[in-house]
Amino acid sequence: MERVEIPKVSFSRHRLENGLEVLLAPDREVPLVHVSLHYRVGSSCEPQGLSGFAHLFEHMMFQGSENVPKNEHGRHVDRAGGRWNASTNKDRTNYFETLPSHFLDLGLWLEADRMRALQVTEEAFRNQRDTVIEEKKQSYDNRPYGSSHLRFDELAYRNWAYAHPIIGSEDDLRAAGIEDAQAFHRRWYGPGNAVLVLAGDIREKQALESVRRNFADIEDFTDPQPPDLSEPPQDEEKMEAMTDALAPLPAISLGYHSDPLGSPDYYALGLLSLILTDGHSSRLYRRLVHLRNRVTTVYVGSNQHKGPQLLRIWCQVQDGQDLDTVLAELEEELTRLVEEGVSKSEIEKARRKLAARFVSRLETRTRVGELLAFYAVYYDDPGMIHRELEHFLRVDRNQLQETAARILRKKNRTLLIVQPRKS
Amino acid sequence: MRISSPPPPARARNVRYPDCFEHRMENGLTVLTAANSRLPKVSATLALPIGQAHSPFDCYGLTQLTADLLREGTKRRSSEEISEEMDRWAIEYESEVTLEHTLLSVGALDRFLERALTLLTEMLLEPSFPEQELEKMKTRWRSELLSQRADPGFLAGERLSRQLFPKHPYGRVAMTPAELERADRESVQTFHATRFSPRGAYLLFAGAVDHSESIRLAERCFGDWTPPSIPMAALPEPTRHAAPGVYLVDRPNSVQTRLHVGSRCLRRSDPDLIPLSVANQIFGGGGSARLFLNLREEKGYTYGAYSQLSAFSQSGLLTAGASIRTDALSDSIRQTFFEMDRMQQEPASPDELHRSQSELIGAFVRRLETPASLGSMELVRRLYQLPENYYREFIPRIKSVTLEQVLEKAREWFLPERFSIVAVGDRSQIEPFLQELGPVRVFDGEAFSIDQEL
Numbered sequence: 001m002e003r004v005e006i007p008k009v010s011f012s013r014h015r016l017e018n019g020l021e022v023l024l025a026p027d028r029e030v031p032l033v034h035v036s037l038h039y040r041v042g043s044s045c046e047p048q049g050l051s052g053f054a055h056l057f058e059h060m061m062f063q064g065s066e067n068v069p070k071n072e073h074g075r076h077v078d079r080a081g082g083r084w085n086a087s088t089n090k091d092r093t094n095y096f097e098t099l100p101s102h103f104l105d106l107g108l109w110l111e112a113d114r115m116r117a118l119q120v121t122e123e124a125f126r127n128q129r130d131t132v133i134e135e136k137k138q139s140y141d142n143r144p145y146g147s148s149h150l151r152f153d154e155l156a157y158r159n160w161a162y163a164h165p166i167i168g169s170e171d172d173l174r175a176a177g178i179e180d181a182q183a184f185h186r187r188w189y190g191p192g193n194a195v196l197v198l199a200g201d202i203r204e205k206q207a208l209e210s211v212r213r214n215f216a217d218i219e220d221f222t223d224p225q226p227p228d229l230s231e232p233p234q235d236e237e238k239m240e241a242m243t244d245a246l247a248p249l250p251a252i253s254l255g256y257h258s259d260p261l262g263s264p265d266y267y268a269l270g271l272l273s274l275i276l277t278d279g280h281s282s283r284l285y286r287r288l289v290h291l292r293n294r295v296t297t298v299y300v301g302s303n304q305h306k307g308p309q310l311l312r313i314w315c316q317v318q319d320g321q322d323l324d325t326v327l328a329e330l331e332e333e334l335t336r337l338v339e340e341g342v343s344k345s346e347i348e349k350a351r352r353k354l355a356a357r358f359v360s361r362l363e364t365r366t367r368v369g370e371l372l373a374f375y376a377v378y379y380d381d382p383g384m385i386h387r388e389l390e391h392f393l394r395v396d397r398n399q400l401q402e403t404a405a406r407i408l409r410k411k412n413r414t415l416l417i418v419q420p421r422k423s
Numbered sequence: 424m425r426i427s428s429p430p431p432p433a434r435a436r437n438v439r440y441p442d443c444f445e446h447r448m449e450n451g452l453t454v455l456t457a458a459n460s461r462l463p464k465v466s467a468t469l470a471l472p473i474g475q476a477h478s479p480f481d482c483y484g485l486t487q488l489t490a491d492l493l494r495e496g497t498k499r500r501s502s503e504e505i506s507e508e509m510d511r512w513a514i515e516y517e518s519e520v521t522l523e524h525t526l527l528s529v530g531a532l533d534r535f536l537e538r539a540l541t542l543l544t545e546m547l548l549e550p551s552f553p554e555q556e557l558e559k560m561k562t563r564w565r566s567e568l569l570s571q572r573a574d575p576g577f578l579a580g581e582r583l584s585r586q587l588f589p590k591h592p593y594g595r596v597a598m599t600p601a602e603l604e605r606a607d608r609e610s611v612q613t614f615h616a617t618r619f620s621p622r623g624a625y626l627l628f629a630g631a632v633d634h635s636e637s638i639r640l641a642e643r644c645f646g647d648w649t650p651p652s653i654p655m656a657a658l659p660e661p662t663r664h665a666a667p668g669v670y671l672v673d674r675p676n677s678v679q680t681r682l683h684v685g686s687r688c689l690r691r692s693d694p695d696l697i698p699l700s701v702a703n704q705i706f707g708g709g710g711s712a713r714l715f716l717n718l719r720e721e722k723g724y725t726y727g728a729y730s731q732l733s734a735f736s737q738s739g740l741l742t743a744g745a746s747i748r749t750d751a752l753s754d755s756i757r758q759t760f761f762e763m764d765r766m767q768q769e770p771a772s773p774d775e776l777h778r779s780q781s782e783l784i785g786a787f788v789r790r791l792e793t794p795a796s797l798g799s800m801e802l803v804r805r806l807y808q809l810p811e812n813y814y815r816e817f818i819p820r821i822k823s824v825t826l827e828q829v830l831e832k833a834r835e836w837f838l839p840e841r842f843s844i845v846a847v848g849d850r851s852q853i854e855p856f857l858q859e860l861g862p863v864r865v866f867d868g869e870a871f872s873i874d875q876e877l
Contacts, residue, residue: 030792031436031437032789032792066427067428075711075778076429078709078778081784081785083785102433105433106432109429109430127721134724134725138746142746247573248573279506281503282510286503296567319562319565349511353513355532356513356515359462421676
């Protein structure tokens with residue numbers, strides 16, 4: 001493949017005495033700055049009985065801190081013409097503002113205030129619990145296949161850390177109280193367990209001074225013992241069928257256990273996913289969608305967890321097609337991959353696509369900031385933003401075939417079949 | 424150091440609106456270039472002033488079907504060969520058909536631009552519409568129609584559009600299975616031959632390319648494209664007005680209710696859209712707006728409640744909606760209208776006005792960040808025939824909106840009695856709540872019953 005020069009992201013890495021990791025990525029082309037704080041806490045850190053709490057807690061961070069009353073966080077950012085949001089996954093929680101750059105100090109002040117101390121009332125806590133229960137319905141319970149998405153990890157993982165859903169169970173959410181929030185904040189939300197990224201229109205020296213001014217005096221009380229994520233090897237296929245009253249058509253969900261993010265398996269499976277389903281000339285798309293109309297859509301990809309991952313395959317069966325035939329053809333394609341490997345041109349296509357995407361992902365400052373934070377949190381190495389592509393490009397055809405043979409075994413897989421309820 | 428009040432902003436940098444170059448070709452096609460070489464990538468988007476609403480009335484969806492079939496075969500290449508060419512050179516192809524426009528775009532690393540554009544040209548000018556691929560696509564669409572009807576947001580939007588724009592293309596949202604059956608190769612071919620024209624179309628290059636190169640490529644690829652002889656008729660203005668009503672779409676087994684309220688509103692070119700968009704921002708434009716604060720932050724009925732303005736060439740829509748706890752349906756409707764009344768009775772505070780203006784300006788400035796998003800604004804401006812300085816003067820125009828104008832627009836548009844109400848959920852649970860409001864018209868989620876009503 002021709003060499004693709006990926007533009008370099010210039011950044012520097014600092015650490016305050018209280019442990020806060022700071023990444024500065026100046027790029028002054030447009031007057032915007034992305035401020036993002038990633039805390040190393042996600043749903044995998046929740047104790048049993050408190051499923052969904054890391055995400056519920058994310059909502060609390062907008063409910064008031066020492067100098068910023070309930071809902072004022074968003075108002076401050078809105079007044080500045082910025083955008084704000086947060087998200088929780090299994091491994092981390094992030095909070096961000098993309099601001100006109102002259103409001104950098106405001107963004108830092110807001111984040112420092114809620115890192116230092118939360119002031120959430122009982123009423124606000126109950127209000128957000130109700131909101132999150134409605135979020136669960138909107139995103140899962142009232143959506144076709146939503147409940148199967150929640151069920152899948154429970155079926156595939158034996159370790160509770162990754163098995164239970166990020167959104168949690170309604171019972172656990174109702175059982176949670178405001179005292180849990182204070183304890184959670186103290187344990188996980190301090191400078192020693194966080195990465196702060198500023199990307200965009202900043203002057204490095206001034207920006208670092210502003211970071212110090214706002215964060216340096218925050219004491220670190222965190223006690224972030226990372227959860228045990230280890231997953232015992234699976235030696236029997238797991239299989240389940242469920243009925244989904246909201247689903248219009250049957251669907252097949254598959255998962256294969258594989259090694260964590262950044263492992264050789266991860267890179268090999270990344271290429272393999274592209275070869276299987278990216279683009280209309282990919283193997284599964286061509287056969288199952290284009291040529292035979294067996295499925296409406298087919299997706300393959302890793303679930304992007306820091307710890308033990310699953311290579312996921314999901315497809316929706318076309319109206320009038322037989323689910324067993326779809327599954328058999330899907331298996332046939334995976335077997336062909338294991339037995340024959342991939343062609344030179346297939347791996348070339350996948351490499352070229354990756355190179356193009358590694359360019360595209362640098363388009364906005366928001367994205368650059370989030371990528372740096374991601375590499376800092378998941379790899380403890382923000383420099384991976386420049387090096388990760390090499391890991392993908394180094395995978396060769398032999399390694400691909402060897403990985404496919406080791407991972408795509410029936411005993412290593414979880415199969416969940418979703419059937420619509422016939423009326 | 425603890426600082427108890429928010430730090431003031433530093434001095435603001437000027438926002439520079441980037442240049443977008445324009446060149447008109449002899450056949451009527453306009454070439455646009457939003458150049459930016461920060462990254463070695465570029466996209467080319469062909470934008471046509473035809474959309475779903477331009478489909479024949481008895482075959483809604485024909486525009487989309489025609490656009491989707493372009494990649495399924497040309498006079499030189501089969502569907503498989505086209506896909507192979509795209510994937511081989513990492514060309515990202517997208518076709519998007521909106522209510523009034525069609526956008527076909529290819530994106531690639533800059534060194535593959537000419538290949539990508541050559542492929543786009545071939546698909547656009549020399550499609551072969553293979554019978555076999557059409558049949559396969561129709562099968563896919565049949566499943567797609569089923570999937571759409573499983574989505575409560577789709578059902579609510581569809582019902583509202585039908586009520587607000589009866590017998591008008593804006594009232595159509597999805598094809599019916601019967602229409603899909605009727606669509607054949609001839610109708611697709613005819614639609615392509617008569618409606619796909621360089622006249623009124625745009626070719627936007629965004630990214631690492633300069634304007635002279637854009638022109639060279641455009642002339643080479645599209646210079647011979649001749650417009651069809653049939654002139655394009657503009658869409659009619661929607662005239663028929665349906666009285667506002669209460670509508671229930673039954674979606675059995677729902678565990679939540681999707682609520683939409685809506686009324687007809689301004690067309691895209693109406694200058695009042697600027698003050699109205701500020702009023703809308705105050706009402707329901709985001710997480711600090713009145714609707715969100717009421718339904719979510721105070722009541723906890725929903726994960727999010729928002730209002731929005733959609734504006735087309737001949738008319739527009741003002742809608743508000745949320746996915747809500749079913750037993751809170753009555754109060755959610757009451758609160759939504761309460762907030763509308765409040766918009767008319769209580770003037771917005773200076774802080775609300777300032778904040779809403781800042782939100783709209785901030786969103787605009789963020790769209791200047793990438794050449795692709797800048798280019799798409801420039802396309803929208805031209806496709807809707809907005810004034811040349813529309814975006815260059817966007818910031819001062821938003822800033823000039825006053826509290827009085829907000830109140831005036833609220834009194835004109837936030838009138839609860841003008842709004843239709845649509846609730847999508849389990850009929851047995853929600854019908855009693857809706858009956859409190861007046862006569863309820865009930866629909867099921869299947870295409871055929873909606874058909875009969877047309």
